[in-house]
Amino acid sequence: MDFADLSRPFVIAHRGGSLQVPEHTMEGYRVAVGQGLAVIEQDVATLADGGLGVMHDGTVDRMTTSSGNVADHTSVSWKQLDIDASVTLGGGWPDGLRPPLFEEVLVEFGNRVLLCAEAKSVDAMGPMIDALERRGVRPTSVLLQSFTLADCRLARSRGWGVIWLGSTDVARASAEGIGWIGPEAGHVTPTVCTAAHAAGIEVACYTVNRRHQRDALVADGVDAIFSDDPVYVAGDAGRRASDLFARQVWLPGMLPDTSRGRFHPDDSSWGLDVSDTVASTLMGFLAPPDPEAFTLHLRVRVDPSCADSRRCWGSVFLSTDDHPYRPSSGSSPGADGYLFLLRGDGSLGVHRVVEGVATTLASSTEGPAPTPGTYVRLRITVTGSGLAFSRTDAPTGTLTVADATYRPVPVVHLGSAFAGVRFKEVVFT
Template sequence: MPFDPTYPAATWAELADLSAPRWIAHRGGRFMAPENTIEAFRMAAELGIDAIEIDVYLLQDGGLIVSHDSTATRTSNLTGPTGGLTTPAVLRGRVDAGNWFCDSWPNDLHIPLFVDVLAELGGLVPLVVHCNNAGSGAAAVAAVQRHERADSVLIMAWNETELAAARAAGIPTILLDEDGTLNGQTYAGLLAAGTEYIGLNPALTPVASIEAAAAAGLKVIVYTVNRRSDYAALPLDAVWAVISDDPWHAKATEPMRTRDIFSAQTYFHGMLGIVDGKEDRGFFQAPAWFGLDTSGTRHADNLGYLGVMQGYLGPLPSAFTIDFDFVLDVADSTGASLQLTLTTGDVEYDDDVTTGGARAAGYNILVRSNGSVDIFKTCGGTTAATKLGGTTGATLVPGTVYHLRVQVTAGQITATRTTVSNPASVTVTDSSYRGDMYPHLGVRDVKARWSNLAVS
C-alpha cells in the first residue's frame, strides 16, 4: 500500500498557495536518510515537507532509475554508468546504505525505479524530478502522464533539451543555472520559452543576480541550503523555494532538543559534518553511543581531524552547561584528542586550516589522551587558535567511560572531568563570544564515542 500521511500540498497549484519560501527535501533529505530511496521519501513526507526532489536516469531499456550519480558505484552494489544499466539490473541491485550513509543502516534497500516513486508518492506530495541524462526528460514526462500525475510534478534539468517534453505537455519546468550567468540566455527568453522556474546556487550566485531573476518574473529556487546561517543570508523576498539536504534544521530558529538522541542509532537534524570529511559524519554503537574515528591513517588528508555539528542543540543561550560521557577507544599519541567546539552560528568548523578549512569563531575544548584538558579561543578563518588555559590529569584508559562538564557563564568557561578521583578542571576568563552558539563534536587522531550529551 502507498504511504499515506496528510500532506500540506499535493499539487504544484497548492504548493504555490503556501507562503514563501517553500521547502524541498534534496534527494529526499539526504542528511537524514539514504538519498533517493523510498525510505528517504517516506521520511520527508512523514515530517511534512512541502516537496521532494529526486534524480532520474534513463536506462538502456527505457526504464528510469532514481539515482543521483552518473555511475552506480557510490550508493549501490552495482557498478558502471548509471545510464548503462537495465531495469532488471536495477531490480537485482541494492542500496548498500550501511557502507556509505550510516553503519547502522542495512545494505539491502531497494533501488527505486521512477514508477515506484510515482506509485508511492505521486499525487500526495509535489515532486521535483531532476532529469540527468539524454532522453530522461521525455521518458519522465511519459511516465508522469501514464500515472496521471502531471499536476504534481516539476521537471528539472541543466539544459533546455530535457525540458522540451514537459513544456509541450504543460508541465512546469525549472532550468538549473549554477551561478546566474544563464550561458548567453536572458530571463525574458527563458520565460518566453516556457520556463517559469530557475535553480540557482547562492554560494556561487550574487544576491543581485537572484534578485534580478525574481524581478524579471522567474520563480527562484535556491540549492543546496543546509545551514541556518546560509539561509539567513538569502534575499528571501526573491526566493520562491529552498532545496535542502536537511530542511528541518535549516529553517528552524530554536533548539530542537536539549539532549542527544543517539539511541535512535542514526543521524538527527543538524548533524552536519565538514567538507574535508567527505561526508563522514561518524558511526553509532548500541545502545546509545555516537562516535568519530580518525585513528591510524583515517582522514590523514585532513591532518587527522573530523568534526560533526550537533545542530539540534543550538542556538545555545549566553550561559549554559554541557555534559557528556565519553570513551577514547584508540589514541595515536599522548596529544591526540576528542573535542567539544562551540562556534558562533551553525557554521562549519574544520580544525585543519592548511587545506582550506576554517576554524570559525568560538571556543575549542580538548580532552587529550594523556588526561590534560585545554581550552582554546578561535577567531575565525586561518588565524591560529589562542590557548586560554589548561590542566593536567590522569591518562585516559582506552575503553573506559569518562564524563566531561563544560560550564559557560557571562565571563568564564570551566571544563571538568568529573568521574576521576582527582577531577581535572580548568577555568578561563573570556567573554568574546556568547549567544547563537552551536556545539560540535570532533576528534584528532583518535577513535572516540559520546553518550548522554545534554544541555542545561
C-alpha cells in the first residue's frame, strides 16, 4: 500500500499511538500494526556516531531510567537505555524496553507499513533519506516531516514527499513544490483547507485525540490526522457495553479529562487517587446498546479524605459527546449531560450539566455511608423522559428525575472529588 491508496481522511499513529502503547518502541509499533493502523509515525534524531535514534524529546529523561541529551548517545549506548513503560504508561506494559534505531524500524516495517518520519534534529533529514534509500524503501510509502523549510526543500530535492509542519502558508508550499502542510489542529479552518486543495496540497493536522475534534476537522476538509489514540479517533469499532478493568490494560478512548487514573491489581479495578481537586476521565470505549434508553450498573469504592464527607464523592457523568469534563475549571465548553454522585456519607445526587456547570436536580440525605475499602453497587437508568439513580446494595430509595434536556447521553466519564475512588464491573444493559 502507498499513501495514494489511502482513503481521505486517514489517521496517523502519533508516536505509534502513545496513549495505548509505549511511544516509539518496536513493541508499540507492532501492536499498532496489529490493530490495523496503516500509518505509524517516528521522531528521528541524529546520534553522536551518526546513527539515528527514534525518540520525541531532545533528552532521554522522560522516557527512560537515564538522563541526558539524545545527541550525546551512540548507537551502542542508545540500545542500552531502559524505557520504564510501567511508569511512563502503565496499563500492564513492562520495563526493560529499548528505544529503536531508525534502521531497525526500516528493516521491520519498511515497504510493509506506511511511515511518517519527522526530522527532530537539524541535521537528521539527510541521513534519514540516506537510510531510506539504502534500505530500498519506496518513496510512495513514506511521508517525511519537518518544521523547517530547509528540511522540506531537501526532501523534495531528493524526490521524497514531505509535510511542512506548523505551516498554513499555502502559497509558499506550492511555490516550493511541497505537497502537504501540517498545521496544529487549532489553526485549521475551511479556508485553509480549500486554498490548499485548490493548489493541489493536502492538509495533515496534529494532535487530535477526541472524536468531537475529529468531526469538526473532517468537516473543515483535512486529509490526515495525527492522534495519540488512533484506534479511538479512527472510528467506532471496538466499543463495548462493559469494562475490561480486570485486564488492567488501557483501552481506546480512556482519555484524561483532568486525569487518566490508574489500575489497581489488588482488586482488578481502575480508579483515581486521592487529590485536592475534582477529577474526571473519559471512558470512550464504553457505549450502551441503545443510546436512547439504557441502564448502567457499576460498583464504586469511595475512600474519603476530607472532614465533610458530603464533599467527597465518586461520580458518573453521562454526556452527549466526548468533550472533556473539567469540573474544577468552572466551565467545560461542550460538556453537556447529567452528573450522578455517590457521596462519602452515602447520599446520592443527580445534576444537569450545561457547558460543564452542574445544577442540582435531585439529592438524597440517606445512607448508609460506604465503608472504606468496600464497594457500593449503583444503578443509573436513562429513558426518553427521565432519569433514575439508586444504590442496589442498600435500601436507600431511588432518585427519580423527569428531565429530557439532553438525549442521547451515551458517553461515560468516571470521576472523583477529594477521595480515592475505584470502579469495577461497569456494565450497560
